[in-house]
Amino acid sequence: MNAFKNSLDNPSLQTLFNGHPDLQVDQNKGLLFKEANLTEIANQVGTPTWVISADILQTRYRRLVEAFINEQLNVSIHYAIKANGHLAVLDLLAKEGAGADIVSGGELKRALAANIAPAKICFSGVGKTEEELRLALQEHVGQINVESREELQMLSRIAQDMNEMAPICLRINPDVDAGTHHKITTGLAENKFGIAYQQAIEIYTEAHQLPNLKPLGYAVHIGSQITTQTPYRKAFSRMVELITQTREKGLSVEVLDCGGGFGITYFNEKESNPQQIASLMKSKLGSLNIQLYIEPGRWLAGPAGILLSRVILRKNNGQDAAPFIIIDAAMNDLIRPTLYEAWHGILPVEASTYKNNVEECHIVGPVCESGDTFARYRQLPILQPGNIIAILDTGAYGSVMSSTYNARPFAAQVMTKGDQYTIIQQRQSIEAMWENEIIPFQKTK
Numbered sequence: 517m518n519a520f521k522n523s524l525d526n527p528s529l530q531t532l533f534n535g536h537p538d539l540q541v542d543q544n545k546g547l548l549f550k551e552a553n554l555t556e557i558a559n560q561v562g563t564p565t566w567v568i569s570a571d572i573l574q575t576r577y578r579r580l581v582e583a584f585i586n587e588q589l590n591v592s593i594h595y596a597i598k599a600n601g602h603l604a605v606l607d608l609l610a611k612e613g614a615g616a617d618i619v620s621g622g623e624l625k626r627a628l629a630a631n632i633a634p635a636k637i638c639f640s641g642v643g644k645t646e647e648e649l650r651l652a653l654q655e656h657v658g659q660i661n662v663e664s665r666e667e668l669q670m671l672s673r674i675a676q677d678m679n680e681m682a683p684i685c686l687r688i689n690p691d692v693d694a695g696t697h698h699k700i701t702t703g704l705a706e707n708k709f710g711i712a713y714q715q716a717i718e719i720y721t722e723a724h725q726l727p728n729l730k731p732l733g734y735a736v737h738i739g740s741q742i743t744t745q746t747p748y749r750k751a752f753s754r755m756v757e758l759i760t761q762t763r764e765k766g767l768s769v770e771v772l773d774c775g776g777g778f779g780i781t782y783f784n785e786k787e788s789n790p791q792q793i794a795s796l797m798k799s800k801l802g803s804l805n806i807q808l809y810i811e812p813g814r815w816l817a818g819p820a821g822i823l824l825s826r827v828i829l830r831k832n833n834g835q836d837a838a839p840f841i842i843i844d845a846a847m848n849d850l851i852r853p854t855l856y857e858a859w860h861g862i863l864p865v866e867a868s869t870y871k872n873n874v875e876e877c878h879i880v881g882p883v884c885e886s887g888d889t890f891a892r893y894r895q896l897p898i899l900q901p902g903n904i905i906a907i908l909d910t911g912a913y914g915s916v917m918s919s920t921y922n923a924r925p926f927a928a929q930v931m932t933k934g935d936q937y938t939i940i941q942q943r944q945s946i947e948a949m950w951e952n953e954i955i956p957f958q959k960t961k
């Protein structure tokens with residue numbers, strides 16, 4: 517992940533296009549996302565609007581599947597639905613055969629609403645409530661990844677009470693640095709996630725002794741937006757060691773859930789290559805005779821989405837020659853730049869804008885916080901009020917992290933297929949933002 521760059525660090529438009537082959541400029545139609553005409557979508561649906569490409573989602577899912585087939589490795593893909601849990605996205609991936617990695621009762625119900633088979637659902641998360649665990653057992657999810665001894669005991673008690681067997685994996689914290697932004701690193705001992713590596717066998721043994729638990733194996737997830745193989749290599753080595761030692765104690769280990777975290781190209785990072793992931797898994801884990809799972813979120817959905825926005829106005833402050841381009845999307849829509857100083861590519865949309873001279877500018881939203889900044893010192897064709905821009909790679913951790921801060925309604929969402937598009941979420945009405953609010957203590961006469 518990249519902090520805001522100065523102008524020299526920012527890639528040229530050409531470099532951005534090179535890293536984003538699904539985007540092209542048509543001389544007449546302007547920016548196309550695969551074949552979808554973004555100018556038309558922005559003009560017809562309004563802005564801000566999230567666009568998700570069914571074609572890209574499908575292609576990426578199939579690339580992952582193929583990579584494992586090429587390695588003759590049996591790996592089940594559990595899409596991490598926190599990345600983008602829209603029912604249209606889940607429906608598409610479910611039809612491709614994906615299972616789901618979920619982290620809440622809400623996500624469980626979403627996955628079921630999209631007809632994902634309960635057996636293909638894996639329930640992760642560091643703090644599942646009793647109610648959520650009951651729901652998971654009642655729906656017979658395939659696997660619950662337990663993150664502490666306390667949770668293990670709680671689950672055993674609940675399962676006993678419900679007269680159900682709980683299929684579990686222990687999520688292990690391997691104390692491996694994923695080399696990613698500190699807010700999305702999860703596999704270090706200092707992080708809240710998982711069971712300490714040193715305690716794994718002891719707690720796995722306990723899992724065999726506690727009633728109504730069916731221990732299947734282990735899970736590991738070390739972080740997100742990981743763009744090198746080294747952290748995975750280290751984490752897998754530690755898991756192989758653990759599985760070997762566990763089996764030596766006479767305990768069976770049938771499942772290893774390898775988590776997600778595969779990185780994508782936002783700036784100039786090299787996106788994780790499915791074939792390399794598959795071959796690493798084959799070489800490290802292929803001889804374990806074990807069922808393997810992965811839980812990708814960002815890699816599948818990130819590059820499949822963009823956020824369309826329109827320029828409200830331009831202004832200059834003080835001596836800085838670079839103007840502020842104020843757009844109608846803000847941190848309430850896409851919070852990643854504010855929260856992680858994440859870098860997202862930005863491209864003009866209309867064909868006419870590509871003919872303008874390039875200038876250095878800042879792209880900011882209208883929210884009353886300086887952190888509401890999408891880009892600093894970007895080289896972009898001169899943008900005037902009314903022009904449309906696309907913020908790239910926002911299919912994952914975009915719309916799902918939106919809020920209505922500053923009383924700004926949730927943006928519309930569309931899904932594209934070929935040159936067609938369809939609205940998959942209407943723009944929220946202003947009034948809908950307070951429809952569930954209650955004014956208390958009103959005097960009645």
Ligand code: LLP
Nearest residue numbers: 596640737740741776777811812813814913
């Ligand atoms: N499995 C578990 C247990 C997870 O916690 C996560 C993500 C995933 C799988 C999927 O990771 P992915 O393949 O998407 O990297 N909001 C942040 C990312 C938070 C990721 C949290 N856990 C962002 O916008 O960068």
